[in-house]
Amino acid sequence: MFPKPIEKSSRSVQIGYQSMLPVALILWLLPLIAVALFSVKPAADFSTGDYWNLPSQFGGWENYGKVFFESDMPRYLLNSILITVPTAIGAVALSCMAGFALGIYKFKANLWLFFMFVAGNFVPFQILMVPVRDLTLDLGLYNTKTGLVLFHIAFQTGFCTLFMRNFIKGLPFALIEAARVEGVAEWRIFVYVVLPLMKPAIAALMVLIFTFIWNDYFWAVVLTQGAESQPVTAGITSFNAQYRAAYHLMSAGAIVAALPPVAMFFLMQKHFIAGLTLGAVK
């Protein structure tokens, strides 16, 4: 193990390390801690110019109550969910199939198709912006959640296929050969042999895509406007315009907007990190 395990060091080094950890963490999260503190300060603190003392009283209920009951925030959150969940399901479904095809079968175009998905995954969004916006307008899907979902599914399919194909390549091929010898139809091999083995990959991708799409801002701005279809990342700017200079409310809003992916991460940590670090180890 590197660096040298701290247990093998002297007692004082161990204590030093143990006490450095929380200090480092607080420094690392300082900007966020500041916002969390703001979000529970009552409005009165700000009008008296008291920014950095502890809250004079706990204003969290009031602030968060305003965010949930007196703004469009719940609407934006709901939109985000209605955009994120179908995208995650769609992209994972498409890429399970594509990954199966590219991971199991040998045919001439295989590697080229795979590279097409990989390369597409890296392109800057701006090269797609004008045509995709135009296409969405033509389909009558501008400013709808469906328009956003369709694009996200297509774009995320690149990353998901890369992920799935590599995962399936790592499965024991003997299983598929055995099934073929038994005369099992190819689509049944997919459904009954490969799919059950892909569960961890599916879970990892679901969590990752949920986070990526929840946090998307660019496409939300390009393809939607207004509270009826905008997700929370785009909505928070109108929220902030509404509560300009009300820092306690804007902080509470920011925390609410950030929370779902954070919760997802802490609940599904194992899958999340497995997905994110795929390929980081040979």
Add this chain to the structure above:
Amino acid sequence: MTTTAVPPTSPDQPRRSWYKRNEIGVTPWLFLIPAILFFLVYVIFPIIQSFNISAYQWDGLGEKEYVGLSNYQELWDDPAFYTSLKNNLIWLVLYLLAIPAGLFIALFLNQTVTGIRIYKSLFFFPFVISQVVVGLVFTWFYDPTFGLLNSILGVVGLGPVNVLGDPTYVTYGIIAAGLWPQTAYCMILYLTGLNAVDPEQVEAARLDGAKGWKMLWYVIVPQLKPATFIAFVVTIVGALRSFDLISIMTNGGPFGESRVLSFYMFEVALSEYGFRMGYGAAIAVVLFLIMLCFIAYFLYSMYKEERGH
């Protein structure tokens, strides 16, 4: 392509359906069709269309007017384009700091004391937060009247610095905000990588007297190569995608000094400055060509890897 491996059929067997006979050849295409279709319509064709649109003058609604290369000629003389390009370069170079910084934090946290798992997750979680929120958090952090940064600087007798209002600092201020989640990402890649470092090699090197920096550089870092490659890829892509932070923190300002190509393109094509789709597409093409150099390198690396198997 559809002729590979026809299952053996004896002549007396009843003739099987076309699909049955070509099953192995046809199935992958059936499985691929939906993904390919989506990807062509929303990713591949739009790239080609953007190249095409960049040769037109177009407001997004009316008639397109063919103007040849004049959009690119205009770019050539556009000072805002050069500001953006310069800032893109600064982003690319400074963003790479996330890789050593991530490695450093990973080394710091790669211990087995009690509660270390919680520390690892908490160090990682800036990456999970959307860039919009990161942008807001840092805007407030930098705020000249009440921001934490200036409060701290005030204590040591410095400041106040209006980071986001000053053309010299603004890009660096935004990059610092971007480095926060990016470093967390690199950290998690390296933590996973360090987990897989071969303990026998480390012990052997220790017996040979290697330690500290030498050990890190000659024994550990080479074993972390796959993690470094991914960290490099995601950091480059992240640097060239920088849009959210700029849009939230400064909206390109002050005086357009914090623009990068991705933001300038959006501004030209879709914001109040008018809907100049053709000009925007030309900027996007330049950005795409820059990215293409990296994509080619990534694919080449992956190709070598694939051949190796």
